[in-house]
Structures are given as structure tokens and as C-alpha cells.
Amino acid sequence: MGLALALLGLAGPALADPPAAGIPAPGPLARPTAEAQQRLAERLRRLEEDGLDPHAYGVPEDAQALADPAGYQAALQRAALLALTDLLHGRVTSLPNRPDIRRDTAALPMGPWLARLAAAPEPAAVIDRAALLPPGTAALKRALAAARARVAAGGWPAVPAGSDTLEPGAVDPVRVPALRARLAASDPLVPPTGDDTYDEALVAAMKRFQEAEALEPDGRVGRLSFAALNRPAEVAVRQLRAALDQRRAAGPAPTERHIEVNVAHQRLQVIERDRVLLEMAVIVGKSARATPMMRVRLTSVQFNPPWGVPERNAREDLLPRFRRDPRAMMEKGFRVFSYVEGQRVEIDPMTIDWQTVNPQRFPYIIRQDAGDTNALGRIKFVMPNTEAIYMHDTPDRHLFRRPDRAFSSGCIRLERPLELLDLVLEGAAGWNRGQVQRVLDSRQTTAVTAPRSLPVRLHYTTAVVEGNEVRLRPDIYGLDAAYVRAMDSTRARVAQR
The missing domain is CATH 2.40.440.10 (L,D-transpeptidase catalytic domain-like)
Incomplete structure (x- = not known):
């Protein structure tokens, strides 16, 4: 911390650590004007546009600038230091079971950035530059701003699900107008008004929505489609916050030929x-x-x-099928084995009373031939x-x-x-x-x-940037929600040398 404070002009010469290897000693420090300091404070209060929580950084109130100028400057610079660290290196350092997230913080050493922050007559500009460093950030920030605006406006219009599927051509004075209002809120091609018929234009809009949500684009509005229509607007905010942070100091891709599978x-x-x-x-x-x-x-x-069938697949997926028709399972190449006196022996599936087999204590080994x-x-x-x-x-x-x-x-x-x-x-x-x-x-x-x-x-990357557009897919495993919880629970870190 001593070096960081020295670079920011907050520690006297006797308290400052010597410059670390590879970090140039700072030159004469710029003295930001009071107006520049105020703009820095305003920028730090807008860290939510970067997916961060401004309250985590201790940004001082403007009133403190008059009551305690030295304390105000110290608090402001410390807030800037911590925010700069998170913008460059990411708020979350690591998560259990997420080896796909790997940061290369060595490629973004803090020393030069701290020197820039200390020397800049307009330190807010350094924060802006760091915030936009990862590829795709500008598009993600625009999408996050739009998602926050939707939350501020009260979220998406609700669509009553009812007890049955809404079919194309149906007349429904309750659900069709609600569906039209919901789709019009996210699709500029949908007129906000119309009659009570689920007509071709509205069906086409519903198909576009279903495709974007990774649902069967058939225009039929059933349980899954109603759930997607009524998903809280806050979900997209969480996904975009996670996407912004995961890109910070992301490790480089291999230069050799490699395979990437985006599970989301x-x-x-x-x-x-x-x-x-x-x-x-x-x-x-x-x-x-x-x-x-x-x-x-x-x-x-x-x-x-x-295929050597894992036990869970055997008892949860295959046991019901053996109960229905063991001969059909044999015709598909499935074979059943058990251990008798320590030896694995094959058993004719037709001789087993599958109805009495306990799935919690599945006694057989299942194999499917090539x-x-x-x-x-x-x-x-x-x-x-x-x-x-x-x-x-x-x-x-x-x-x-x-x-x-x-x-x-x-x-x-x-x-x-x-x-x-x-x-x-x-x-x-x-x-x-x-x-x-x-x-x-x-x-x-x-x-x-x-x-x-x-x-x-x-x-697992639910937000993909293609050109200037952001494509979101559902957080099917809840990993983005877990990531954001970690972001909001992680204590702000002190910048490392």
C-alpha cells in the first residue's frame, strides 16, 4: 500500500516504499483542480455503469471537500485506487469449480496505471480508460444501461400464464393484449395496440423472442415461454455485470489450435x-x-x-425404460451385468423383474454395444x-x-x-x-x-458480443447469479505492486 499511496501523492517520502522492480519512479505529480477531483468523485459514483457497486469503494461525499480537504482527497484517491484495481484485474479473483475463468494480472501490472492516475490532471479519464480496456466492454455497458433502465421503469409487463398453452390464432382478451404489451416493450416491430387475436404478426414476434431465449420457435406459448416472458428484468442486469467482470484481465487464448465450447x-x-x-x-x-x-x-x-452407462443414468434414465419394455432395450444393444461371487456375469434382461428393482440400490451394470x-x-x-x-x-x-x-x-x-x-x-x-x-x-x-x-x-459465457450487439442466453445453471453474489460479497482489495 505504501508504494500505491506514494504514487498518488498521499504518503510522505519517509513512509513510501522504494519503487518495485520494473515500475518507473513517478515524475512530478500533477495537482488535479478541485473541479477535476469532483469529476473523479462523480465518475466513481457511476461505477454501477461498469457493473460494480460504488458503495464498495468508500467514495467521499462532496461536503467533506469543504469540511476536511485533506481527508477528502485521501479518501477519494483510495477509492480511485481500489476501483482502478477492480476495473483492471476483476472484482472476483476466482470461484470454486470455475477453471474456465482465468486472469492474467501480470499482463496488466498496477504500477504504470497507478502512476498514470497520480500524474493525470483529469484522473477520471484514467478510470474511463481502464473501464473500457477489455474487448466488447462498450457494447456490454450499453446493454447494461438499457437493462438498468428497464428495471427502473418497473420491469417487463407481466403476461398471465393461465392453465393452457396459448396457440396461434387463439382469441384471448386477457393474455393476448398482455403478450402484445410485453413483446412491444422489447421488439420495435410489434405495435403496442391491437385486438384480442393471437394473429400472425404477433406469432412472428413471439417466434423471434423464443429464438432469442433458446426456446423452440414455434409460436406456441406454453410453460417455458411464459416463464421467459415473465423473467425479472434484474436477471439481465446480473448477467451483464458478470460478463463485464469476467472479461477483466482475462487470460489469453492459446496460440495453437484449440477448442472452445460455450456451454451457455x-x-x-x-x-x-x-x-x-x-x-x-x-x-x-x-x-x-x-x-x-x-x-x-x-x-x-x-x-x-x-457405452458403459454411469450408475445415475442407469437408475434414473434406463430403469424406467427397462420396466416398460426390456426387449426393446435389448434390441438397442443394451446388456445387463451383475457380480456373482466376485465375477461379472451377463444376465438376460427378460429374466429380471424390473418392477421390483430399487433405483436407490441399483444392483446392475448396464452397457450398450457399439x-x-x-x-x-x-x-x-x-x-x-x-x-x-x-x-x-x-x-x-x-x-x-x-x-x-x-x-x-x-x-x-x-x-x-x-x-x-x-x-x-x-x-x-x-x-x-x-x-x-x-x-x-x-x-x-x-x-x-x-x-x-x-x-x-x-x-460458461451467457453474454456474447457480436459486432456492436450483445446476445444473451439464459443463465441455465445459475453460474452468473453465483458470480454476482461473489462480486457483491468480496471485500475491496488493495492494489498490488
């Missing part, structure tokens, strides 16, 4: 030197079985993989980790047409696995589409090591 947006990208080589839709874990965030490396590929109906499809991408998460093909191709694709038990299902395979096996001797097809046609389980392991990051 359910998209995969293969990137090399800032160029997107491949992009596709993916299916991620449902909220009850969330895909964990992680940083791993893709090391190998397995063709025609069998084949067209296998849950992993025909290709599995192996990336060793403690969570048993991998990327794979799937026979359920129709699910990729849905904007909401949180259906899996945690693993990543791929829309176009063969295209990813081309990039993963690039440079592997003898491997091309023809050889891949021969191996797939053989129906034999075959593994091949990738010629180079690829970094894979599974991350």
Missing part, C-alpha cells in the same frame, strides 16, 4: 491464431446434470465406442478428466434443430463430428475420410491417438 450458448468453435476454423451447435448437460467447466486436452478418438443406436453415436473424442466428460456423436440428430439444447447428462454431443474429426486427425498418417468410413463400417471399436493434443475449454 451451446456452441463449439475450433480456433487457430484468432481464426475460427469450425463452428457448430452442441448439446450440453441439462440443469440437473450440468456440464462442468474445465480446461483439458483432447488426446484421442474412439470409433464405434461402446452401433447406430448407441447413445455415443459412432465417434467419441477423449479428453481425460476426473469428471468422465467427453465429446461424442449422437443418433438423436433432430435435437440440433432446437435452439435450447441442454439435454445431455453432462457430456458434449456434436452436431458435425466428422468435421471436427478432420481437424483433430489432421496430419495423422493414413487417416482420411475413406479410412474413417472403413473403420466405422467395420463396427469394431478402434482407437487412434491424435497427432497433436488440442486444448479444450468448456466455459
Whole structure:
């Protein structure tokens, strides 16, 4: 703290620490005018526009400038120091189970910034510069301002859900006018007035809303659509606050070819030197079985993989299906095993009384043979980790047409696995589409090591900036809400050298 105060002109020479290595000693300090100090205080009181809570920084009241000028200046500079630290390095240093958030604070050393703040005749400008440093910040701040304005205006108009689905063409004197008012508040193409008919124009607007919310864009307003329409406006504020802070001092992406999976947006990208080589839709874990965030490396590929069914999947997903029709499960390649006197033996599913099987003490091991109906499809991408998460093909191709694709038990299902395979096996001797097809046609389980392991990051970013626009997807796992709680509970830190 001594060096920081010295750079700000708040500590005398006898109290100041010597300059740290690599930090130039400050030159003659500028003396901000009273007006410049007032503008700095005003800027710090507007830290909410950056997603921060101004009350966390102890910004002094203007009245103190007259009653206690020295104390006012000291408090103001300390507030500026702490705010500058959070704007550059992020308010939240780390969170449990969020390895996808990694900061490179060494790339933004505080010393030069503190020197700028101390020497600037207009210190508020230094705060502005730091606030806009991360890419995409300007667009996120505009979106945050709009979201805060909506909250200040009382939020979104409510839409009564009722007991049934609102179908296109329906006449409803209560829900249709409410729906029209709600959509008009967020969609400039919707006229705010009309009759009680859920007409084509309103259905088209509802489809646009559903697509933006990662819902089935069919125009039918059911339980999930009503929930999205009535989501509190404060939710977007939280998401945008989290997005702003997560970008601060974000660690650099690998320069080598790597894979990024945005779980919240359910998209995969293969990137090399800032160029997107491949992009596709993916299916991620449902909220009850969330895909964990992680940083791993893709090391190998397995063709025609069998599926060793995890116990939770077996008792929660497969047991009801075995109870309904064990023969159909056999036809889909499912096999049942148990341990008898320490030896694993296969059991005919038709001989088991599935109705009496206790799901809390599931006694069997389930395995699905490789084949067209296998849950992993025909290709599995192996990336060793403690969570048993991998990327794979799937026979359920129709699910990729849905904007909401949180259906899996945690693993990543791929829309176009063969295209990813081309990039993963690039440079592997003898491997091309023809050889891949021969191996797939053989129906034999075959593994091949990738010629180079690829970094894979599974991350959770609900706010994506595309050009000047911000695209928000629902906080399906509540991770943004948890992040904002950490922001608001974290004590303000003192800037490090």
C-alpha cells in the first residue's frame, strides 16, 4: 500500500516504499483542480455503469471537500485506487469449480496505471480508460444501461400464464393484449395496440423472442415461454455485470489450435491464431446434470465406442425404460451385468423383474454395444478428466434443430463430428475420410491417438458480443447469479505492486 499511496501523492517520502522492480519512479505529480477531483468523485459514483457497486469503494461525499480537504482527497484517491484495481484485474479473483475463468494480472501490472492516475490532471479519464480496456466492454455497458433502465421503469409487463398453452390464432382478451404489451416493450416491430387475436404478426414476434431465449420457435406459448416472458428484468442486469467482470484481465487464448465450447450458448468453435476454423451447435448437460467447466486436452478418438452407462443414468434414465419394455432395450444393444461371487456375469434382461428393482440400490451394470443406436453415436473424442466428460456423436440428430439444447447428462454431443474429426486427425498418417468410413463400417471399436493434443475449454459465457450487439442466453445453471453474489460479497482489495 505504501508504494500505491506514494504514487498518488498521499504518503510522505519517509513512509513510501522504494519503487518495485520494473515500475518507473513517478515524475512530478500533477495537482488535479478541485473541479477535476469532483469529476473523479462523480465518475466513481457511476461505477454501477461498469457493473460494480460504488458503495464498495468508500467514495467521499462532496461536503467533506469543504469540511476536511485533506481527508477528502485521501479518501477519494483510495477509492480511485481500489476501483482502478477492480476495473483492471476483476472484482472476483476466482470461484470454486470455475477453471474456465482465468486472469492474467501480470499482463496488466498496477504500477504504470497507478502512476498514470497520480500524474493525470483529469484522473477520471484514467478510470474511463481502464473501464473500457477489455474487448466488447462498450457494447456490454450499453446493454447494461438499457437493462438498468428497464428495471427502473418497473420491469417487463407481466403476461398471465393461465392453465393452457396459448396457440396461434387463439382469441384471448386477457393474455393476448398482455403478450402484445410485453413483446412491444422489447421488439420495435410489434405495435403496442391491437385486438384480442393471437394473429400472425404477433406469432412472428413471439417466434423471434423464443429464438432469442433458446426456446423452440414455434409460436406456441406454453410453460417455458411464459416463464421467459415473465423473467425479472434484474436477471439481465446480473448477467451483464458478470460478463463485464469476467472479461477483466482475462487470460489469453492459446496460440495453437484449440477448442472452445460455450456451454451457455451451446456452441463449439475450433480456433487457430484468432481464426475460427469450425463452428457448430452442441448439446450440453441439462440443469440437473450440468456440464462442468474445465480446461483439458483432447488426446484421442474412439470409433464405434461402446457405452458403459454411469450408475445415475442407469437408475434414473434406463430403469424406467427397462420396466416398460426390456426387449426393446435389448434390441438397442443394451446388456445387463451383475457380480456373482466376485465375477461379472451377463444376465438376460427378460429374466429380471424390473418392477421390483430399487433405483436407490441399483444392483446392475448396464452397457450398450457399439452401433447406430448407441447413445455415443459412432465417434467419441477423449479428453481425460476426473469428471468422465467427453465429446461424442449422437443418433438423436433432430435435437440440433432446437435452439435450447441442454439435454445431455453432462457430456458434449456434436452436431458435425466428422468435421471436427478432420481437424483433430489432421496430419495423422493414413487417416482420411475413406479410412474413417472403413473403420466405422467395420463396427469394431478402434482407437487412434491424435497427432497433436488440442486444448479444450468448456466455459460458461451467457453474454456474447457480436459486432456492436450483445446476445444473451439464459443463465441455465445459475453460474452468473453465483458470480454476482461473489462480486457483491468480496471485500475491496488493495492494489498490488
